[in-house]
Amino acid sequence: MATRLGSSKQMRTSKQTLALLNALVAKPTQWHYGYALSRETELMSGTLYPILMRLEERGWLETQWENLQETPEAQAEGRGGRPPRHMYRLTAGGRAWATEALAAARGTSKSKSSRATLKPARQHARILLGERILEQS
Numbered sequence: 001m002a003t004r005l006g007s008s009k010q011m012r013t014s015k016q017t018l019a020l021l022n023a024l025v026a027k028p029t030q031w032h033y034g035y036a037l038s039r040e041t042e043l044m045s046g047t048l049y050p051i052l053m054r055l056e057e058r059g060w061l062e063t064q065w066e067n068l069q070e071t072p073e074a075q076a077e078g079r080g081g082r083p084p085r086h087m088y089r090l091t092a093g094g095r096a097w098a099t100e101a102l103a104a105a106r107g108t109s110k111s112k113s114s115r116a117t118l119k120p121a122r123q124h125a126r127i128l129l130g131e132r133i134l135e136q137s
Contacts (some may be wrong), residue, residue, distance in 0.1 A: 034085070
């Protein structure tokens with residue numbers, strides 16, 4: 001699939017996209033597994049993977065397959081026999097775009113409850129349900 005760098009179309013920055021960007025920007029040069037991103041953001045696979053695909057199409061995300069080596073050490077540690085996983089990380093352009101998108105979203109937030117939408121879904125749900133969550137500094 002061809003990558004479109006600098007696409008003229010702006011990507012919609014939904015709450016779900018912002019939650020994903022927040023997770024990716026927290027460790028921008030690290031490779032992330034889809035399952036780990038799903039757990040961190042609490043996005044269902046039907047939501048997460050289309051967003052990841054759109055980020056990749058725009059050249060903001062690079063992907064690769066995990067390189068599994070069937071070494072005796074890997075088998076002894078219980079890592080043998082597992083299928084390879086897809087990994088994701090932001091490109092340099094993606095990091096710049098994500099930082100701008102998150103800053104813009106935070107800048108438009110007027111209240112504490114609207115800023116909470118940038119947090120993972122579980123925390124957002126707790127805020128909506130009236131549970132108190134102390135923000136970590």
